[in-house]
Each structure stands twice: as structure tokens, then as C-alpha cells.
Amino acid sequence: MKPFSPDRRKFLKLSAGVTGASLVLGINWSCSNDANIDHTSGTDVFIPNAWLRIDTKGSVTVLVAESEMGQGPFTLLPMMVAEELEVDWHQVRVERAPLTPVYGYQMTGGSSSIRKGWETLRQAGAITKEILRQAAALSWHVPVSECRAEQGQIRHIPSDKTLTYAQLVPQAVGVQIPETALLKEPEEFHIIGTPAPRLDTPEKINGKARFGIDIKLPGMVYATITHCPVFGGKPKNIDAEKTRQIKGVLDVFSIDEGVVVLAKDTWTAFKGKAALQIDWDFGDKQSLSSDSIIKTLEALHIDETTEIVKQGTPDNLLDEKSIKSRYTLPFQAHVTLEPMNCTASYQDGKLRIWAPTQSPSEAYDAARAATQSKITRATNKIKSKLFDSVDDSIEINTTLLGGGFGRRLEQDFVSEAAQIAQRIEKPVQLTWTREEDIQHDFYQPLTLHEMRGTLDARGLPVAWHHTIKGTNAKPEGANILPYDIPHIRVDLIDIGKILPVGYWRSVQHAYNAFAVEHFFDELAHAGNHDPLELRLQLMSKAARLKKTLEVAADKAGWRHNSDLFGVASHAGFGSYVSEIVQLKEQGNRLKIAKITCVLDCGIVINPDIAKAQMEGSIVFGLTAALKSSIKIKDGQVQQSNYHNYPILSMAETPPIEVFIIDSNENPEGIGEPGVPPLAPAIANALFAATGKPVTDLPVPFDSQGIKVT
């Protein structure tokens, strides 16, 4: 456990008996409130619970136990608190919550921040508001029912007297904390649903924002690492003579993951890395290639054990006359603009980590596994179970993240920095070169999709068969179709993690939505149906998705059987999205004229952030559909930097229009659901324009537009 500052100790006291799993339901709000004031900072700070601090100067600080990597939790979660607490948005500050048990398991991913925070953070605000009302009632000697909370103050309705929250801080201590409080109805919201400005914007436009790579510690040295270019290889012989001759290089040594150069600054470490001569033992993956993986997948066939969905009797309806197609989608990298990095110090038996990580909890485990002996690890684990605490010889500080997209759910960079710090017993910052970042990612898996479908006499699909093949392939996004197709079979053939694969924005939904939505258009085309009209006709059980489609058609000006439009819809992460791509002809190229996106994410916490997420997801999807792919040859990634793993540019970004459906359903994910429909919508537009399905991504594209063959 951290050496708790006084306020943190109070968090823990309040959270007695709270563990991660019971975070939402089992919060013990009702502890005695006698010690919840912190006098140490000069101003008194009222700490009603782990999520909130109110000081006597009037500012309200919300602690957020999610990583801010662009998707907005540092704003969205405070909005939930502010709504119930009744404070003005300009009073609200945000702080990254520390890694302590009260917040439960800390992991930001799967578009889950809003969903995880929705009950807890509103309760944190509402309960605090109740405490403040009672505090005011006590000091005025009036009934609580006559005290109303509004705009950061309590008003006594009959007399119109007011006390600000700041003034109530001393009285609030000692008020019994209620167990629950009534939450507002959506009609009463005045912060939720507004485009409240992001709390992290100001520091992100003046260079003050501190990402992991910006951490500076006194006496810190700089490190970089070289991993074996072939996955799983190890150094046989390291000739570091040239490296050591470079002025400013401090040391060269190996750790489990590769060869480390230590230097007085990052540039010198990079120069030292470039001068290394390493003889590698490439290991058993050196003949692996994208092509060999595709061949392996092609040779594998379905049987009873691969079947994961069966509805009706598809096998009787699928035969030689069925419509067939096959799609191959490549590996993809994350290339967060901030490369992998981590800062660590190991002094007097204490390991401190500063990491741009999506999961402080896993960073903690990784750091512990990398630095402690098995015996210490085992005893500490038992201790932490017994006492509901974490081993305080390790401290994790989570910085801002310069992009995540799932890459920073892996903690490889934390483990490396921990090992280096423990070895040199000095503060150290490890920064990967961009080349290492691209060649040692945890990639979006390569997948192959074999599709078969049968139409009835009216040209409607009656049987559907999708075989997903891949490296660590998963079925979500393909196993439940939004369409009324009576006979369905889905098979999954997975050859596992033969190389590092991981979570890439929208994960399996990205590749499965491509296959499902593009093949749907192939069937619609074969049956002489307009693809949008056919979707609407077959979406009787997918009302919310259907609604997004109807609105998208209307907003985009969809034209019946037009050869310039393509559409795709997908439900994922709790939300529903339809996207329409409109093409235009330009010389011998097709250009994207406009993209229309309609989102139903339930209650919208902040429409401006939701729109930004759709825009960003569309640009992310465009990069994968038009520009980038990772290719493996001889066990190595062939791409190395942005010149050969290109990212969509300003000039290549078409106009994007986003519309959000009004809803009172529970709020859902916004970080990922905009990605899956994009690639199939483009493929469907190209199919409409050319009559040929898109069988491989990315499609041929250059600065002039999409090449049509």
C-alpha cells in the first residue's frame, strides 16, 4: 500500500469491506464522518467519499479512477458527480484517483468508463448533497426538507438564506453519511446532456499536460530497449563496444525482453541502440509470415467442434448454389502517438512507477512479477488478500496517455522499466523508439471470413453461414445478427496467439462487422434489393439499430439503388451506430464525399464528446480501411514507422456529420462503437460503384483517392 497521505487514509477507512467486485453495489457510504476533514493543505477539505473533495475555497475535485487517453472520462465522470451535487461546472476540478482498493480493479477499456461510473459517481454526488443539506439545516436549526441544493449552495427556501458548499465544509463534518440518496430523473438534468467543456482541454493546448513520456524525476537517467526483431527471439551475442564509446552512454545490459541502453538523455540512448551489434537467436518463429498464416487458416475446415451458433437448419439450405465470398483482414497496429514508455524508480526497497497505462491494477501486477522473488510475491499476495490491501512496496502513478486504443492494456513497458529500475537503483525513464513500438505491438489479429448465404424466391436471405478464422479470433459481432434470417450457422476456427495479438479499438467487432455487413450487401445485391431497404425490412428485432439506420438514411439523403452510397450498422459496447459513406467520382478515382454517422448510446452524457468519439473512430477506421496494414515476413513485422504504416492525414479526411438519437435508456459506450461500421460502409459503397466486393483491406488508395480496378 502507498504511504497514505491523511486524506487517502480516510478513503480507505470509508471503504472498509469494499473490494473491487462489489464496487457498485457494496459501497459502504455510511461510516461515521468524524475524520473526514483534511487540515494539512492549509485549506480545510471535506472528503465525503473516495470520489469527491470540497474545499473551503469553493472548488470541488472529482477523483476519476479511469485513464484519460482522449475518450473523455476526466470530464464525463465529473459531470455525473456535478449533476447530482448541484454545482456549477466551472467549480469542478479533476484528479486521477490513486491505485487503492476502494476504487476496485482499475482498467479503462471496452468502452466501459461511463457504464461503470454511472451509478457510483451519481451516488457520490447525491449523498454528498444530502450531507450538505443536513449540515445547513443543523446550522440554521430548520428542517432539512426546507433546504434546497442549487449551484454550489444550500438555500433555506422560506427565508431565502444561503450558505455555499465552501462555507458548509466545517459543519459537514460530523453529519451522519446517509446510505443512499435519491437520484435525479433525466428530465431534471442540467449538466448531463450538455456540451460541458472538457476539463483536460486547457493543459492540452499549452504544453502543460504531462504524459508518461514527460515525467521527470531528480537524478533520472534515460533508457531505450531493443527487442529481437523476430517474435520470441533472444540475443546470442551482444557487441556493445561501439555503443559504449558514445559519449553519454552509461551502460548496456540485457533484461528478459531485450537489450537496454542507458544514457544521459533519450537521444544518446537511441544513438547507442543504433550502434549495437546483436547476434540474435531468432527462435522458432522465424519462418512465420502473414502469407503462411493465411495458408494455414485456409487449410483448416469446419466440423461439429467449430460450430458456435446454430439456428434453424442452415446445413440443409446451404449448397453449391449458395452465394459465397471470402474476406481477408490484416494485422493492424495501434501506433498511439505517444510511443510506449514508463518511468520508474527503485530506492530503499520501494518501487515507484509512473506509467501511461490503461490498467494501473495490471501495471501493479506486472511490476510486482518483474521485480519480486517468487516467495515474496506469494507471501505478499496472501497478505493483500487477508488485509484487503495492496503490497506497499510498489506504487503506481498513472499519467495522461497519449492515446491508448487498447495497446496500453498490455503492461510490457511497465515490466521492463521496473526491471531496469531495480537493477540500476536509480530513477529511469524508458522510451521506446517508434520502430520498436510498431514492431512490438499486440496486434489486431489477422482474420479470414468465409461466407455463404442462400436466398429464397423473393431474393431474401434464408440461410447464413459465417466461418471466422484467425489468430486469437473471437465471435462477438458475428454471433448475434440484427437481421431476421431464419437459418444461421457461425463457426470459429482459432489458431491462438501464435504472435502477440491484443485489443485494438473495437477488437473483434471491427473484423466481424466487416464480414457481416459487407456480405449482407452481397446478398442484397444478388437478391435485387436496395441494401438499406433490405436492412430495414429485416430488422424487426433490432429496433434501436433500425432507428439509427432510418435517421442516417434521412440525413445522408440515401437514394434507392444508388451506386454512390454504402451503409453499415453495428451494435456493440451497448451502443448502436449506423454509418453511410457517400462517394464521388474524380477522374479515374473514387473519393469519399461525406460520411454520415448516427449514434444511439442511450443517455448522452456530453454530446460534444460523443461526437468527437464518432469523428475519431471514423478516422481510425478510415486508416485501417484505406491506408495501413501490418505484414509479417520471416517472423518480423515489415513496417517500422509512419512512412510505411501511414495514418490518415488532414487532406484525406472527408467531411463527417454525426447525429445522436435522443434517449432515456442507460448510457453506454462511446469510445469504440463508431469504428466497426466504417470499413464495411466503405466496402459497400465501392461494391455499389464497381459491382465487385472488397475481399481484402486496405483497399487500393493514394492521394488522389480510391483506385478502381
Next chain:
Amino acid sequence: MRIKINQTEYDIHVDSDTPLLWVLRDHLNLTGTKYGCGIGTCGSCTVLVDGNPVRSCITPVSNFDGKEIITIEGLSPDNSHPVQQAWETLQVPQCGYCQSGQILSAIALLNKKIDPSDSDIDQAMSGVICRCGTYPRIRKAIKQAAASLRLIGETP
């Protein structure tokens, strides 16, 4: 070697081939300028020299002898620069990592063109990549900043 950054003179003791980026980041603690690729392809490391954008990751510090460098930290003490203001109004940043490069490239464009067209923006900004996909907002923010600069009759 002495270089001038954001109106302040610094004495630098590094090998003259060290790119300015690493002098800023690791020696002067001016970490607003970012490392993204190290080969001039991403634009995160952009600084301004005499109003022009320069990729600090591939430019040795010795090239800046006697020149005036502006980094993101030098724009204003309070986010009041018209381009920062437009960025704030339009809520441009997501992760924020690329934004120093975006803002400085936008200022360089506005130094030359007070009323940039879409294709001016495409040309000036396409070397600065944003993995979070904030381009639609950057475009709007540049136009808004241009409008407010024209209103006050100034260059950035």
C-alpha cells in the same frame, strides 16, 4: 552554444548533432514538444523558427544558433493566443499528444495566409498526424482563429 527559446536565452552543453527535440525535452524540461516518430513523418515535434514550422526531431540543435525558437510553452501565459482560444472553443484535443504540433503548424499557416482555404489547410497540416482523428475540429478551429485574427487585424 546559446539558443533563444520563447524569449529566453539558454546555455546548452550537448553534442552539436543532438536534435533540438531532445535538448528541449531532456535538458530544458520543455516537454510540450513531443516525440512521435523521430524521422520527420508525424509533426508532433514541430517548433516555430522565424514563424516557420521546423521538425525538431531531425534538426540538430547547432542549426538554431542565433535563431529564435517558439515552442508551445511560448504562445501565451494564459491560453489567450487566438489559435489556443479557437482550439478551446471547438474542444479540439482528445488524447492531446499531437496538439502542440498541430497548434504550431496552424500558427505557421496563419502567418502566411490570413484567410486560408481548405486546400491551404490540407497542405499546411497534412504532415501533422493525429491518431485520435481530431482533423475535422482542427480545420474548423483554424478557420475560426483566422476569422478572429482578421477581426483584430493581426498576424498570430
